Amino acid sequence: MSRRLATILSLALPGLLALVLAGAWGWSAKQGLEPPEARDEFAYAGSTSCKSCHADHHASWSRTYHRTMTQEASAKSVQGAFDGQVVRYWGQPVRPTQKDGRFLFEYLDPRDLSVLGSVPVARTVGSHRYQQYLAEAPGGRYQRLPLIWHNGEQRWIHYNGAFLYDDNQRYDQHAATWNPNCIYCHNTGPEPRITNAEELFQRLKRGERFNYLSEAHWDSQVAELGIACEACHGPGAQHAAANRNPVRRYWLHLSGRADPSIVNPRRLTPERAAQVCGQCHGQRLPARPDLVDRWLSRGPTYRAGDDLQAHVRLVTRDTPVPAGDPDTFRLRFWSDGTPRLSAYELQGLMQSSCYTRGGASCIGCHSAHDGDPAGMISAENREGAACEGCHQGIAQTLPAHRQHAATGANTDCVDCHMPKLAYGVMEIHRSHHIEKPAPAVNASGQRPDACTGCHGDRSAGWAETALRQWRGEPTEPSSPTALPENLRQLFAGDPVQRAVAARLAGAEDSALGPVARRAQLPLLFAAMEDRYPAVRRFAWLSARQTATVLGDTRLLQTLAGFDFIADAPLRAEALIRIRQQFRPVAIADLQGGLLRDDGGVEAELIASLRAQADGRAINIGE
Amino acid sequence: MAQKPYPSAPAAEAALEPAIRAHLRYGTSALLLFLVGGLSLEFLHLIKAPWYLDHHLRRELWVLGHAHGALLALLNLAWAAVLPRLPAAASAGWALRWGAALVPAGFLLGGIGNSESDPSLAILATPLGAALLLLALFTATRAAWRR
Numbered sequence: 001m002s003r004r005l006a007t008i009l010s011l012a013l014p015g016l017l018a019l020v021l022a023g024a025w026g027w028s029a030k031q032g033l034e035p036p037e038a039r040d041e042f043a044y045a046g047s048t049s050c051k052s053c054h055a056d057h058h059a060s061w062s063r064t065y066h067r068t069m070t071q072e073a074s075a076k077s078v079q080g081a082f083d084g085q086v087v088r089y090w091g092q093p094v095r096p097t098q099k100d101g102r103f104l105f106e107y108l109d110p111r112d113l114s115v116l117g118s119v120p121v122a123r124t125v126g127s128h129r130y131q132q133y134l135a136e137a138p139g140g141r142y143q144r145l146p147l148i149w150h151n152g153e154q155r156w157i158h159y160n161g162a163f164l165y166d167d168n169q170r171y172d173q174h175a176a177t178w179n180p181n182c183i184y185c186h187n188t189g190p191e192p193r194i195t196n197a198e199e200l201f202q203r204l205k206r207g208e209r210f211n212y213l214s215e216a217h218w219d220s221q222v223a224e225l226g227i228a229c230e231a232c233h234g235p236g237a238q239h240a241a242a243n244r245n246p247v248r249r250y251w252l253h254l255s256g257r258a259d260p261s262i263v264n265p266r267r268l269t270p271e272r273a274a275q276v277c278g279q280c281h282g283q284r285l286p287a288r289p290d291l292v293d294r295w296l297s298r299g300p301t302y303r304a305g306d307d308l309q310a311h312v313r314l315v316t317r318d319t320p321v322p323a324g325d326p327d328t329f330r331l332r333f334w335s336d337g338t339p340r341l342s343a344y345e346l347q348g349l350m351q352s353s354c355y356t357r358g359g360a361s362c363i364g365c366h367s368a369h370d371g372d373p374a375g376m377i378s379a380e381n382r383e384g385a386a387c388e389g390c391h392q393g394i395a396q397t398l399p400a401h402r403q404h405a406a407t408g409a410n411t412d413c414v415d416c417h418m419p420k421l422a423y424g425v426m427e428i429h430r431s432h433h434i435e436k437p438a439p440a441v442n443a444s445g446q447r448p449d450a451c452t453g454c455h456g457d458r459s460a461g462w463a464e465t466a467l468r469q470w471r472g473e474p475t476e477p478s479s480p481t482a483l484p485e486n487l488r489q490l491f492a493g494d495p496v497q498r499a500v501a502a503r504l505a506g507a508e509d510s511a512l513g514p515v516a517r518r519a520q521l522p523l524l525f526a527a528m529e530d531r532y533p534a535v536r537r538f539a540w541l542s543a544r545q546t547a548t549v550l551g552d553t554r555l556l557q558t559l560a561g562f563d564f565i566a567d568a569p570l571r572a573e574a575l576i577r578i579r580q581q582f583r584p585v586a587i588a589d590l591q592g593g594l595l596r597d598d599g600g601v602e603a604e605l606i607a608s609l610r611a612q613a614d615g616r617a618i619n620i621g622e
Numbered sequence: 623m624a625q626k627p628y629p630s631a632p633a634a635e636a637a638l639e640p641a642i643r644a645h646l647r648y649g650t651s652a653l654l655l656f657l658v659g660g661l662s663l664e665f666l667h668l669i670k671a672p673w674y675l676d677h678h679l680r681r682e683l684w685v686l687g688h689a690h691g692a693l694l695a696l697l698n699l700a701w702a703a704v705l706p707r708l709p710a711a712a713s714a715g716w717a718l719r720w721g722a723a724l725v726p727a728g729f730l731l732g733g734i735g736n737s738e739s740d741p742s743l744a745i746l747a748t749p750l751g752a753a754l755l756l757l758a759l760f761t762a763t764r765a766a767w768r769r
Contacts, residue, residue, distance in 0.1 A: 015677065053738070053739035053740075054738055055678035055738070056676060056677060056678050056679075056738050059678070139690065243739075247738070249737075249739065249740050250740065250743065253737045253740060254743075313670060
């Protein structure tokens, strides 16, 4: 064989082989492009499998708090100070400590601090605002423990201080079982797998009364702890298998076609894309009673890309409560149906004309892979870039539209159209019901409003008049002695109103000037006597923020001695020291009569407002 | 059959001179080019260029392109050095030079316009170049084993 022929053959044979292989792959790729006949709803691959092809998306997801939502307890995952210091709340001393590399809560005898029992931490839930701890219990249960670690304040907090309940709570009031609750939204591919459902059902049929949570046995499984790729993209094992074929992949890259084996929320309709997030950020019940069994065994039926409302019934103000307090759901919404707790963002969005008429979706502003992990939102979108996509006319005349230019205030779209009024995870969050401010309507509906929340020293009438003047509508002068709406709600509102008002009163971005902020401090001290721990904490945070703005370091130091969940006598002592530290000065604006002209509080008016307050606890479904 | 007479040593070296110069030209030029390429990659780290640093596959491909380009440039220089002792390998010199160019080119161009999971189609240059390198090295190996 000549050298030239050998050269030609050595090039031609691999080329021919490559052509044959490409043909075979091409044929198989075409087959693979057809959607699988039956989707395997349990065929999860896990985020490690995704990483080998989607390293960048894996890395951007890894930064998020979604990834660390549920973790096995380890030195890497545990954030709390398990340092052996005793923590005592609701009369129970507990010592978070470590032994042999394990994290434990030692429950102590209140009389002599001897160890009554020791509970090892098995898993952690959350890593952003606070971290909860789960312990293994008989029957395959994972039990939520009462002490949580607050990351912002770097301290232990009892769960009774995180919920909207008053001081009169049992130590284990908010004990929760992970298996039929938290598992659904804090993990990927959750399967509670109750193992004795039939036995429990028969006992119920016999009329037996028992605690279902402690009697149920579980063999719970998840595809992955935390909220991983497949929670939003659907189970990916079929996708991973199909895309081992390079011709299929290049065919999809070059044709720009959607891959039917996986869900990309950006290729879904706005409604379906919002539902991907809404499967957790939209509190819901199984769509039909017969699905309850399925939820308790192999988990929810919804998968990313499906029509969520075919699988679940979104909880609204009017949703009938299956059992318990018939007002449970009603209390989770403001009177106009706007959600007032977090994890109802989908319901809020669905009430917005941006969604119903404009096709807005969660991913118009948020991204699981970009922006600040805290809100999964870019700096541009926080400042309104997402709104400008549709509202170009307003964007071009923004200073005139904002109407706050004269005061120098830099208001963003969300400040007026998505005010902070939803309670959750010990913070007040923005409403996802995108709406126009309506101070008078909102005040009569007993809910916060963007105008009066920011202008915390002004009445609803004042805000309504200002709005009408901007619109060129006829106005009547508002009463100068009317109560500032935020302060009225701070004392006369129900627990959520009071919590929101307390938080807004000292908010960093409040429109209050230093004089008004200082004047309101005695009212915040009064709110620190609220019988709801959550309200006390927000009032304390606002007082602290006010002291920071005023540069009053001595007051800041004294405020540091106040613990919103300490025993009542200790709180009272701390408040005495705080009030001694603060010297009221004569003021001109009496805040609708809540303050005297010497700067002190008008206790009788506060007491009469408190008498109007609705004291009902709000059940938070988290 | 009359045997082809072996050329004398100076004559043989003179015959190989164009091939040696071709490898020296390619090797030194490519070494210079990929040195500049390496400095460019370092500069992208310096300015924290997101379109490079945040794209895992692009980073990998360009680093591979830089590394292969530099190593194959050195291989060309080594080839030029040993060619007088392996004159039979000279016939495959074109395959070595093209292979040394196509392999890094495939990596570098594959990292342009690529998806997250796969290089762009320009990556096909890399296996083609690898096949040429294989041919060149096979020829050189055969020449080394022959007497």
